[in-house]
Structures are given as structure tokens and as C-alpha cells.
Amino acid sequence: MGRMIAHLYLLHDVCQSRIHRLFFYYRSICWKVEYILEGDEMRYYCLEIDEGEKEPYAYGASVGEWPRKEIHCPLCQREWKKSTMYDWGTDNPIVLSNDNYPDFLWFYINHISGKAKDVLEREKITGYSLEKAHVLSVRDLSDLQLKELRRQGIRIHKIPTEPPVYHKLHVAVSAEFYKKSNVILLDRCPECGYETYSAENKERVEARDYLYLREESLKGADLFRAKGYGVTVYCSERFVEVYKRHELTGLTFTEIEVL
Numbered sequence: 737m738g739r740m741i742a743h744l745y746l747l748h749d750v751c752q753s754r755i756h757r758l759f760f761y762y763r764s765i766c767w768k769v770e771y772i773l774e775g776d777e778m779r780y781y782c783l784e785i786d787e788g789e790k791e792p793y794a795y796g797a798s799v800g801e802w803p804r805k806e807i808h809c810p811l812c813q814r815e816w817k818k819s820t821m822y823d824w825g826t827d828n829p830i831v832l833s834n835d836n837y838p839d840f841l842w843f844y845i846n847h848i849s850g851k852a853k854d855v856l857e858r859e860k861i862t863g864y865s866l867e868k869a870h871v872l873s874v875r876d877l878s879d880l881q882l883k884e885l886r887r888q889g890i891r892i893h894k895i896p897t898e899p900p901v902y903h904k905l906h907v908a909v910s911a912e913f914y915k916k917s918n919v920i921l922l923d924r925c926p927e928c929g930y931e932t933y934s935a936e937n938k939e940r941v942e943a944r945d946y947l948y949l950r951e952e953s954l955k956g957a958d959l960f961r962a963k964g965y966g967v968t969v970y971c972s973e974r975f976v977e978v979y980k981r982h983e984l985t986g987l988t989f990t991e992i993e994v995l
């Protein structure tokens with residue numbers, strides 16, 4: 737009888753340890769699943785300007801007028817001036833504000849350095865195309881242009897005489913917002929591209945506020961802009977990793993909410 741009880745105890749212990757083992761096995765599966773899910777969850781960021789800490793980075797100042805074209809639309813009958821700043825082939829000459837050149841230079845459309853171009857190509861970053869930028873030397877400027885730049889607060893003696901090559905970074909407008917965002921594209925004229933959208937409850941919409949991107953609309957691109965709010969460029973986690981690994985300059989990143 738005593739042996740029987742001992743045996744039962746032993747069996748009980750074996751069962752317990754089995755249960756324990758199973759439990760730990762189960763826990764480790766859970767952890768693995770959690771780990772995989774976390775690893776799979778893509779993070780997205782919006783590109784913001786790093787103005788430079790010790791010494792301010794150069795930024796682009798427009799030499800001509802804001803590029804626009806007059807539209808007389810036969811379809812929606814609207815007459816309006818369409819900005820061509822983000823269009824391919826628009827000539828918008830700029831000067832640089834000083835000679836502390838970042839890899840990502842702020843202008844209304846991002847300009848990137850030769851180094852950044854090489855890195856993005858080598859790392860096979862997706863979602864963009866490049867066009868050579870028109871960067872003027874201070875020697876190219878007329879008296880009238882100099883006067884206008886002075887009026888904009890540009891210090892003329894800091895404008896480089898031999899600026900480096902920059903490329904305009906064209907990023908496709910592809911992502912969509914969720915309905916709960918404060919910017920909702922209501923209508924787009926298929927002929928002239930005039931867009932009407934509501935920006936409810938806010939006078940000024942900040943890039944990372946109240947904007948929720950639809951993850952399924954991102955289609956795996958590393959760089960993208962969003963319909964209805966084309967000013968901001970967004971990027972994938974991979975882009976941030978590449979940017980940091982190659983020690984590129986001129987940007988900061990703010991994580992955004994993607995639903």
C-alpha cells in the first residue's frame with residue numbers, strides 16, 4: 737500500500753512536471769507569437785526638418801515666384817491657379833541659405849544630396865523618383881533677385897558661390913486617410929485635379945495630429961504622401977533605419993498612427 741501511494745505520488749509529480757513543461761512550452765509559444773507579431777508590425781513616421789543644432793543647416797530659398805499655372809477647367813468650370821511645385825519638370829530655381837549642407841534640404845519640395853541619392857538607390861528604397869534641382873550660385877543672381885532675397889531675410893554673403901548638386905525628391909501621393917481623420921477628401925475633379933476636402937474642427941492641421949493612415953493603402957512603399965494632405969512625406973521604419981545607418985542629415989522622424 738505504501739508503495740502504491742509512493743507510486744501515485746510519483747505519477748502525480750510526473751503529471752505535474754509534464755503540465756509544467758506543457759505550460760512553459762505554451763508560454764514560450766505565446767512569447768514567440770508575441771515576438772513575431774511585434775516584429776511584423778510596421779511602424780511609420782513623418783519626415784520633419786532638423787534645422788541643425790550647433791550650426792543651422794542650409795535651407796532652400798526660392799528665387800522666382802511660386803510656380804503655378806492658370807486652369808480654366810472645361811469639366812467643373814472652375815478657374816484657378818494650380819501649384820506646380822510638386823509636378824515633374826517644374827523649374828523652380830533656389831539658392832542655399834549657407835554652406836552647412838544637409839543630406840535632406842528643406843524647401844517646399846525636399847531636395848536631397850548626392851550622397852543621399854546613392855544611399856537610397858543602393859538600399860533600394862521605394863516610392864520616390866529624382867529630378868536634378870536647379871540650385872543657383874550667388875553669382876547668378878540679378879540685383880532685383882538679391883533685393884528680394886534680402887527682403888525674405890536671407891543673408892546674401894552666406895549664399896554659396898559653388899553650391900553642391902541636389903535632387904528634387906518626388907514622392908507619390910498614394911496613401912489614404914481613415915474617415916476619423918480630420919482631413920477628408922470629398923471630391924476631386926478628374927479633369928483639372930481640383931480637390932475639395934473638409935478639415936473639421938481645426939484651423940490648421942498638423943501633420944501628426946488627427947491624421948490616421950490606412951495601412952492597407954500604403955502598399956509597402958518606403959516613402960509616400962497622402963491624398964488630401966500632400967505636403968507631408970511619410971516613411972517606413974526601414975527608411976529610418978537606412979537613414980541612421982548611413983548617418984544622413986537634415987531630418988527628424990515622428991512616429992505616426994496607422995490603423
Ligand SMILES: [Zn+2]
Pocket residue numbers: 809810811812813814925926927928929930
Ligand atoms: Zn475641373
